[in-house]
Structures are given as C-alpha cells and as structure tokens.
Amino acid sequence: MPDFVTSYLGSTLTPGEAGNQFWALVYVFVIFAGVSLAVMSMNWLERKALAHFQIRLGPMRTGPHGLLQPIADAIKLLLKEDIIPAGADRFVFWVAPLIGLLAAFTVYTVIPFGPSQAVSDMNIGILFMLGVSSLGVLGVVVAGWASNSNYPLIGALRSSAQMVSYEVAMGLAVVSAILMTSLNETGTGTLSMIGIVRAQQEQGVWFIFKFFPLGLIAFIVFAIAMVAETNRAPFDMAEAESELTAGYHTEYSGLRWSLFMLAEYAAMISVSSIAVTLWLGGWMRPFSRLLRGSAWDLIFSLFPAVTFMGLAAVAFVGVVRMPRRSDFKVQKIGLAVFGWLLGFIALMLLIIAIAGRSNGAAIPSTVNQSIGYIYWFLLKVAVFMYLFIWYRATWPRYRFDQLMRVGWKVLLPISLTVLVATAIVGILLS
Amino acid sequence: MNSAINATNATMAPVATPYFFYGLATLAIVSAFLVITRRNVVHSALALIVTLLSVAGLYLMLYAPFVAGVQIIVYAGGVMVLFLFVIMLVNIDRSYKEKRFSGLWPIGLAAASALFTLFLFAFIKGRALFPDRMMLLPESSNTQQIAGLLYGDAGKMGQYTFAFEIASLLLLVAILAAVVMTKKRA
Amino acid sequence: MPQNYVPIFLFLAVIGTMIPATLLIARLVRTQRPTREKLLPYECGIDPHDNARGRYTVRYYVVAILFVIFDVETIFLFPWAVKFKALGVFGLIEMLVFLGVLIVGYAWVWKRGALEWV
Numbered sequence: 001m002p003d004f005v006t007s008y009l010g011s012t013l014t015p016g017e018a019g020n021q022f023w024a025l026v027y028v029f030v031i032f033a034g035v036s037l038a039v040m041s042m043n044w045l046e047r048k049a050l051a052h053f054q055i056r057l058g059p060m061r062t063g064p065h066g067l068l069q070p071i072a073d074a075i076k077l078l079l080k081e082d083i084i085p086a087g088a089d090r091f092v093f094w095v096a097p098l099i100g101l102l103a104a105f106t107v108y109t110v111i112p113f114g115p116s117q118a119v120s121d122m123n124i125g126i127l128f129m130l131g132v133s134s135l136g137v138l139g140v141v142v143a144g145w146a147s148n149s150n151y152p153l154i155g156a157l158r159s160s161a162q163m164v165s166y167e168v169a170m171g172l173a174v175v176s177a178i179l180m181t182s183l184n185e186t187g188t189g190t191l192s193m194i195g196i197v198r199a200q201q202e203q204g205v206w207f208i209f210k211f212f213p214l215g216l217i218a219f220i221v222f223a224i225a226m227v228a229e230t231n232r233a234p235f236d237m238a239e240a241e242s243e244l245t246a247g248y249h250t251e252y253s254g255l256r257w258s259l260f261m262l263a264e265y266a267a268m269i270s271v272s273s274i275a276v277t278l279w280l281g282g283w284m285r286p287f288s289r290l291l292r293g294s295a296w297d298l299i300f301s302l303f304p305a306v307t308f309m310g311l312a313a314v315a316f317v318g319v320v321r322m323p324r325r326s327d328f329k330v331q332k333i334g335l336a337v338f339g340w341l342l343g344f345i346a347l348m349l350l351i352i353a354i355a356g357r358s359n360g361a362a363i364p365s366t367v368n369q370s371i372g373y374i375y376w377f378l379l380k381v382a383v384f385m386y387l388f389i390w391y392r393a394t395w396p397r398y399r400f401d402q403l404m405r406v407g408w409k410v411l412l413p414i415s416l417t418v419l420v421a422t423a424i425v426g427i428l429l430s
Numbered sequence: 431m432n433s434a435i436n437a438t439n440a441t442m443a444p445v446a447t448p449y450f451f452y453g454l455a456t457l458a459i460v461s462a463f464l465v466i467t468r469r470n471v472v473h474s475a476l477a478l479i480v481t482l483l484s485v486a487g488l489y490l491m492l493y494a495p496f497v498a499g500v501q502i503i504v505y506a507g508g509v510m511v512l513f514l515f516v517i518m519l520v521n522i523d524r525s526y527k528e529k530r531f532s533g534l535w536p537i538g539l540a541a542a543s544a545l546f547t548l549f550l551f552a553f554i555k556g557r558a559l560f561p562d563r564m565m566l567l568p569e570s571s572n573t574q575q576i577a578g579l580l581y582g583d584a585g586k587m588g589q590y591t592f593a594f595e596i597a598s599l600l601l602l603v604a605i606l607a608a609v610v611m612t613k614k615r616a
Numbered sequence: 617m618p619q620n621y622v623p624i625f626l627f628l629a630v631i632g633t634m635i636p637a638t639l640l641i642a643r644l645v646r647t648q649r650p651t652r653e654k655l656l657p658y659e660c661g662i663d664p665h666d667n668a669r670g671r672y673t674v675r676y677y678v679v680a681i682l683f684v685i686f687d688v689e690t691i692f693l694f695p696w697a698v699k700f701k702a703l704g705v706f707g708l709i710e711m712l713v714f715l716g717v718l719i720v721g722y723a724w725v726w727k728r729g730a731l732e733w734v
Binding site for chain 3: 254
C-alpha cells in the first residue's frame with residue numbers, strides 16, 4: 001500500500017486536528033460519497049425488507065433481486081420533468097431542499113467512525129450536531145411555504161411542530177449522557193464526540209448500561225425522539241399519505257424531491273450515529289472489558305471479513321436458487337459477479353487482519369485496528385437503520401394530537417426525571 | 431508514521447483566520463442588509479438565518495465554540511423557527527402593499543448612529559481591552575469556563591450564578607405570557 | 617484550535633457545489649414541457665380557488681415558543697453537565713432551583729391545557 005495511505009489510516013490524529021485541510025477534503029468527499037451510496041442501498045433494502053415483512057417479493061425485475069433498482073430510480077428521477085407550481089416562490093422553492101441537505105450533511109464533520117477517523121474533532125461536537133441537525137426544520141417549513149399549496153403548508157407546519165417538540169426531550173436525554181462523561185477523576189466531562197466515546201472507554205461501560213436503568217431510559221427516550229425527529233413511521237405525520245398526500249414535499253418532483261429523500265436518510269444515519277456514540281460505545285467492540293487478550297482481539301478482528309463472507313454466501317445461495325432457465329442466465333451471472341466482489345472484499349479484509357498481527361509487516365496493525373473501529377461503528381448504525389424499517393412495517397401511525405401528547409407529556413417529564421435522577425445518583429456514588 | 435502528518439501540520443497549521451473573519455463578516459453584513467431591504471418577509475428570514483450562522487462562524491474563529499453552538503441551536507434553530515411560524519401567521523400579501531421605510535426612518539437612523547458612536551467610543555476608550563494580535567486562548571476549556579462563570583466552583587457562587595437563577599424567572603414569565611396571550615380562559 | 621473548524625466550511629463548500637451542479641446536469645437532460653394544468657398546485661384534482669398562504673391555528677405558535685424556552689433551558693444544562701462532578705452538590709442545588717422554577721411553569725402550562733392539541 002502507498003505510504004501516505006497507511007500513514008493516514010493509522011494516524012492518531014483527525015485531519016482537522018492535524019490541520020491538514022487537503023486530507024480533510026478527501027475525508028469530506030469519502031463521507032459524501034459513502035452517505036450517498038448508503039442512502040441508495042438503504043432505498044433498496046427498505047423496499048425489500050418492507051416487502052418481505054408483508055410477504056411480498058419487492059423489486060425483482062431490475063437486476064437480480066432488484067439490486068439495480070436504486071440505479072434505475074436515480075436515472076428515472078434525473079430524467080423526470082421538474083415542476084415548479086405556478087404560484088410558488090421560485091427562489092425559496094429552490095433553496096429549501098438545499099437547506100435540508102446542508103443541515104443533514106454538515107453534521108458528518110464530527111461523527112467519530114473511530115478514535116481518529118473523523119473529519120474533525122470539535123470540542124462542542126454533540127452541541128454542533130444537535131444544533132445543525134435542528135436546522136433541517138427550517139428547510140421543511142420553508143419548503144411547505146414556498147409551494148403555495150395547502151397540503152404542503154399543513155404538512156410543513158405539522159412536521160416542524162413535531163420536530164421541535166421532540167427536540168426538547170432529545171436534548172435533555174443527551175444532557176444526561178454528557179453528565180456521565182464528567183464522572184472521572186478530573187470531574188470535568190466533554191462535549192466532543194470522540195471524547196464521549198473515550199469516556200466510555202475509560203469508565204469501562206457503555207452509557208446505556210451505566211446506572212442501570214437510568215442510562216437505558218435516557219437511551220430509549222432518545223431512540224423514540226430520533227424517530228420523530230427524522231419524520232419516520234410511526235411518527236411520519238409529514239407523509240401521512242391518506243390525509244396530506246406527501247406532506248411538505250407534495251409539490252416537489254424529480255431530482256428536487258430526491259434531495260429531500262437524501263436529506264431524510266442522511267439525517268437518519270446521523271441521529272443513529274449520535275445514539276451509537278453517546279450510549280452504545282461508538283467504535284468500541286462489544287465486551288472489550290470482559291473478553292480481553294490477544295486471542296479475543298484476533299477473533300474480533302476477523303468479524304469484518306466474516307461479515308463480507310456471509311454476504312457473499314447469501315449472494316451465492318441466491319445464484320444456486322435461481323430457476324434453471326436460459327432467460328435467467330444474465331441475472332445469474334450478475335449475481336455471481338456481485339458475490340465474487342463481496343468475497344474479494346472479504347479476502348482483502350482477511351489478509352489485512354492476519355497480516356496486521358505481526359509487527360513490522362507490510363500492512364501495519366493500526367490499519368487493521370482502524371478497520372475494526374469503523375466496522376463496529378457502522379454495524380451499530382446499521383442495526384438502527386434496520387430498526388427504522390422495522391418500525392415502519394410494524395407500528396400504525398400516531399394521530400397528531402397523540403404525537404404532541406407523547407412529546408410534551410410523556411417524553412419530556414421522563415427525560416427530566418432521568419436527568420435529575422442521574423445527577424443525584426452521580427453525586428451519591430462519588 | 432505520524433511524522434509525515436506532523437510535518438504537514440507544521441507547514442499548514444496557521445489557518446488563514448483573517449480571511450475567514452473578513453469573509454464571514456462580509457457575509458453577515460450583506461445578508462443583514464438583505465434582511466431589511468427584501469419585500470418578501472420569508473426572503474428576509476432566510477437572509478437573517480445566513481446572518482446568524484455567519485456570526486456563529488465568527489464565534490468559532492474567536493475560539494468560543496460553545497457560544498457558537500448556542501448561537502446555532504437557540505437563534506438559528508429555535509428563534510428562526512418561531513419567526514417563520516409568526517411570518518406564516520400574518521397575511522403576507524398585505525406586506526407587499528405597505529410602504530417600506532415609512533416615516534420612522536429618521537428615528538432608526540438616529541438610533542443606529544447613536545449605537546455606532548457608542549461602539550466607537552467604547553473602542554477608543556477601552557482600547558487596552560482589545561488585543562492587537564491573535565491571542566492563544568485555551569479554547570478546549572471554553573465550555574468549562576462558561577460553567578465556571580455560571581455555576582462557580584464547588585461550594586462557591588460563580589460571577590453570574592444569581593443572574594442565571596433570575597434567568598429562569600424570565601423564562602417562566604415567557605411561558606406564562608405565551609400561554610395567556612394565545613389561550614382563552616377555559 | 618481553529619483549524620478544527622475549517623473542515624465545516626470545506627463540507628459546506630463541497631455540498632454547496634455538488635448539489636447545484638447535479639441539479640444543473642439534470643436540467644440539461646430532462647424534459648421540460650410545462651402546461652397550465654401541470655403547474656396548478658395539487659389539490660386532489662380540484663382547481664384551487666385561492667393561494668395557500670392563509671392563516672392557521674395559533675397552537676403552532678405556542679409550540680414554537682415553548683420549544684424556544686425549553687431549548688434555552690437545555691443549553692444552560694450543557695455547561696453544568698460538563699462540569700457536573702467538579703461542581704458537586706452545590707451545582708446540583710443551583711440547577712434544581714433553576715429547573716424547579718421552570719417545572720412550575722411547565723406544570724402550569726399542563727394544567728392550563730396548552731399542551732392539549734384539541
């Protein structure tokens with residue numbers, strides 16, 4: 001591997017901290033491309049998973065098992081006519097999705113994929129994330145207003161009222177996690193995203209398990225609020241199809257509409273990363289205290305390779321199970337190539353994991369460690385992404401008054417109580 | 431391995447802070463100008479968001495990250511949502527018909543120049559307070575410093591503890607006022 | 617250090633150029649044949665009879681102002697939480713007084729029925 005790649009992968013500094021802005025720019029592009037790719041695959045996964053929840057097949061025609069569906073969707077959206085309603089405020093109509101996207105993407109600056117795998121480590125990280133992601137509300141309000149149509153306006157008002165209501169409970173839940181970071185010798189905590197994970201590392205416990213069940217309750221409050229915050233089912237008042245058509249983006253079409261979708265999914269990933277960072281130990285592998293030693297380290301470092309092997313195996317099973325007819329030949333070859341690709345990635349990861357064992361090898365062990373950090377972080381986020389789909393398949397939508405009641409009368413008192421209880425327990429135990 | 435990074439660090443470390451300052455200040459002033467000249471109130475609101483965010487950027491460059499975070503959360507995220515809701519509450523079409531810069535502009539001008547004179551006076555008088563070069567503050571402790579000012583140290587009142595407790599009363603009054611004004615007595 | 621914050625501006629610049637560029641590319645390839653009917657706001661097939669920027673219920677305003685107030689309260693909690701252990705019992709009492717006053721207001725709002733959406 002080229003020297004600079006390994007030196008970056010194994011660095012103990014974030015690009016922002018090192019002051020190397022070119023490297024930061026590379027990270028920014030990698031994250032932008034990665035999130036866009038993740039959103040596209042989420043789109044496919046959501047359709048497939050929802051279909052299987054309802055005992056349907058979902059997309060099957062575009063590519064093997066509909067794997068090319070996101071690409072087909074993207075081309076369709078690109079070619080679709082872009083309609084701006086006659087009475088719309090053209091400038092605001094144009095700016096609104098951009099506000100949402102900027103808010104959803106800028107927060108990725110501070111998301112810690114590993115101890116040094118973040119674009120930058122701001123010391124107000126979590127505050128920055130909460131603040132900037134709350135700016136997405138502005139995009140929603142403005143989009144509904146600019147459309148000059150009744151459904152978008154009502155949808156925008158509803159979803160913005162919902163987003164701000166749940167932000168209160170969300171903020172209080174976050175404060176109770178911040179409070180736990182200060183329970184060390186120096187007595188001061190941190191707001192930095194990397195610092196929060198480090199605090200969990202030092203205290204040897206994920207904050208979800210700290211002061212059981214207080215950490216757990218705060219986490220649950222956050223997990224509920226974050227679903228409402230991203231306008232997802234069962235809180236998807238914005239897209240209550242039966243009453244509001246599509247909510248605030250009813251009048252948006254084509255690529256402009258897809259920008260809203262991109263922002264929504266990017267926001268889902270970023271709030272999940274907050275939850276993972278604050279309560280689920282961020283990049284730490286599970287049982288890092290309980291199962292220690294080099295043997296366990298080796299076993300856990302094989303996980304990324306094993307995951308990709310599993311995915312490759314799933315692809316190959318799909319190839320075998322395809323009907324033995326000549327018109328399935330292209331699909332079969334396509335899926336097999338996809339499987340080989342996954343298998344190749346698995347092989348590379350395996351080589352890195354094994355070669356990284358010995359010191360002074362061509363691939364330094366820090367590369368292997370970095371891959372482990374990123375893997376565990378992404379795996380935890382992926383669990384949340386799956387939960388988002390699962391919620392949508394399982395729970396019926398809330399009515400708007402019920403929604404506001406849950407936000408203001410249930411979550412807010414619970415999070416306040418948990419905060420005060422955490423503070424009192426923290427004082428008593430120290 | 432890290433030596434390569436540290437080497438680039440040494441050459442690239444001084445960030446062009448003045449350029450950021452001038453860029454952000456220009457952005458803030460231009461968009462503030464747009465706020466008062468746009469006829470469409472929502473356009474004004476969007477310009478105001480830009481102003482508030484560039485001021486937040488200025489705070490960041492002044493080593494006050496916590497203040498920047500507060501600026502983003504409270505002003506750009508909270509107050510602007512309130513503003514937009516209020517803008518939507520009133521009839522926008524009427525504001526087009528009304529004359530801009532009505533007879534009140536001399537008063538506004540007088541107030542603005544008075545404020546400017548005050549700033550100038552404070553700047554000239556208190557010149558010693560303004561550093562003539564960049565100061566290296568321990569910005570990582572910005573949040574802790576604010577905590578110290580607000581809450582003091584263990585067992586000791588901070589400089590602004592009393593004001594902070596009074597602030598809760600202010601917020602209480604705001605809650606009462608909002609509900610009393612909007613909700614009819616049951 | 618301020619260089620920690622420069623990546624934010626980089627990120628803004630990247631998104632701010634990539635997205636408009638994509639929109640521009642889309643403009644070059646897509647069809648664009650607007651008609652009067654196409655440009656009507658969507659109202660389930662009925663022709664809209666006035667513009668949609670009318671007035672609506674004041675409850676949204678109450679929610680927004682309550683949000684701003686509780687937002688400010690949460691902001692005050694952050695520095696306290698960061699220095700929580702160093703501040704100790706005294707800090708906790710300070711915070712409980714602050715929260716207590718606000719909880720009185722919250723309870724009053726609840727009792728007054730302003731949190732009800734009916």
